[in-house]
Amino acid sequence: MMKFDRDNVIELKDFLYNSCVHDAKIENVGYQCGKNEIQIELFNPIFNVKMTMVFQNVEIVLAVKGKSYGDSQTIISLTVEEDFSYLKTYLQKYSEDVEFSLYLLFQTFSGNELHIVSKEVFVETTG
Numbered sequence: 001m002m003k004f005d006r007d008n009v010i011e012l013k014d015f016l017y018n019s020c021v022h023d024a025k026i027e028n029v030g031y032q033c034g035k036n037e038i039q040i041e042l043f044n045p046i047f048n049v050k051m052t053m054v055f056q057n058v059e060i061v062l063a064v065k066g067k068s069y070g071d072s073q074t075i076i077s078l079t080v081e082e083d084f085s086y087l088k089t090y091l092q093k094y095s096e097d098v099e100f101s102l103y104l105l106f107q108t109f110s111g112n113e114l115h116i117v118s119k120e121v122f123v124e125t126t127g
Contacts, residue, residue: 002124004122005102009080009102013080021051021078023046023075024074024075025074025075026041026075027042027073029041031061037054038061039054042075049126050127051123052125055116056119059117062090063114064112065111065112066111066112071108073108074108077105077107078104079105081104082103102118104116
């Protein structure tokens with residue numbers, strides 16, 4: 001399992017760029033409150049690859065419903081965002097400390113968005 005944080009954000013961007021995350025389906029999303037952890041399971045049927053992402057020390061989670069008529073489970077984009085200003089428009093209690101965290105943005109074909117800000121993410125791929 002690979003571990004990413006702000007110290008190796010460039011490696012995370014490279015990994016995501018070269019991964020099979022585009023066209024992967026979100027199969028499961030789970031939150032463990034006691035561990036402050038979100039686990040997301042993805043499966044890309046084209047390449048038969050499963051990816052599990054475990055976000056630890058979660059600071060912010062924001063889900064935004066899209067307005068397009070498309071598949072809400074299939075990922076069109078997963079990016080590491082550098083600019084946290086988008087979150088400031090939605091969150092009253094925004095802390096500048098989160099800028100030392102990772103900010104990942106999942107987008108689906110329907111326009112749905114899942115914004116996750118965490119201190120680290122662990123990624124495991126199989127297939």
